[in-house]
Amino acid sequence: MARIALKIDVDTWRGTREGVPALVRLLAAERCGASFLFSLGPDHTGRAILRVLRPGFLGKVSRTSVLEHYGLRTLLHGVLLPGPDIGRREAATLRSVRDAGFEVGVHCWDHVRWQDRLLSRDDAWAEREMRRALQRHAEVFGAPARLHGAAGWQFNPAAARAETALGIEFASDTRGSHAFVPVADDGTALGPPQYPTTLPTLDELIGVDGTTADNVHQHLLERTERTAQDQVYTLHAELEGMKLRDVFERLIAGWRAQGHELVALGALHGARSTETLPRHRLALGSVPGRSGLLALQGAAWQG
Template structure:
């Protein structure tokens, strides 16, 4: 059985209100499952402006039309405009996604605060951010979250350790090739990682002639061969749920034609025998098409 798990990162208020319903409709039409990872606190997208000093950031912005995808208003949240509380204002919509049968998990409390701050944060800061998200998730869905997927694939050792403390079923904080037990600074963390195995659309668009009309062909070539543990593809409500929805639907149709069953990350995890998964170091490193460093599956341990 060929499995491909869809992980949907919901970063913004606009992405939640507009992109998510469109994705739900498209997934249902293609009889596909997915995992929705929610930003549960304030939308402070505008504060990302400080990333202009990060190497590679402006190049990525110019390739991916950030203003077009996110909208001017969203890009002012947290600076010129107050950031709307996504969890408070969109709780009913989130519950409707769960009622439709999709898996739900924690993406973050404040997307920009986590993505830009967690790498250098201490244990108290990290626990506070995760606790705020976990408490809001529980208040919306009436049950604890069982998974977390880090904003921007940004983590620190305290976050991995606290995921174990939270009793998560699995986490999806990294990029890599196959599921693994993470080893962080020599410490074995008992929370399986399901890494993203494929590049995201925003990493590919504008590179080597790839555009919204042909990028799906590039990704489909990457999924032609069967992988022992399947694939995990990360998409964003702000991109694939809006302007890039036709591109995403071409991907869905292509994967179905290739014989994939499109599942949630939880479904994919359910097929694994955790006792047989390897241990891998986690490293922070660069990948093509994305500015800065992110959490990657590293060498086998020991």
């Protein structure tokens, strides 16, 4: 009935070492397409403790059992333990994903740094951070990155302009309802086409209104039943690639039963002409089940 693009965010060293290979095996066996977006610099996950002051953060932590899914060692990286350089230490793992036939792209250089600082920094900071990640991608894969998906959906016009300057062809940095080109107030394109995450994530649903790991797949399948519109589902190597892998297996089976095709983001991009995509402003707002402000598909530009 529709295509569902699987966007896999890889946030941590542990997720790269353990979750990524498990997902590659599962997706290859199921013959699914997918896009893996990698954190390519240091894993400073422990520094995210500063988010405790954000509204809703403690509730999310208690609902999704962060310690269980990420592990104590990961939560100490960048605080009591040095942050391992993911791209350098796991270059062979990253290349194995590409060699297995999956699409690869850039998530960030330092996940916590991007997620916590982007919105308070200037255009030059955004471009420097993105450039570091893209340079590491080129070192690992021997080719420039075509795809970018911002850490924590933290994105703004400065980041969109940086994508254009650095040669990104298409991106999935935002939350929204359909593909669009991000534009300034005068309608000028800010960055490459966006294929926003359209479906909620597991950690946004589990623990809300009686939703558990045992039934969360049913809530997602209800949203994709009888739809002919392309969707983007963001999963995490640290969740669906590890303790919630059985949930993801049930989702794959359910989507297949509904008649959907599971593809990489590039399949959506390759099938569309950029000139025909609607133009939308970027906005900041909240998403149920997730703390803080996220980049959203804003109002359509009427020009």
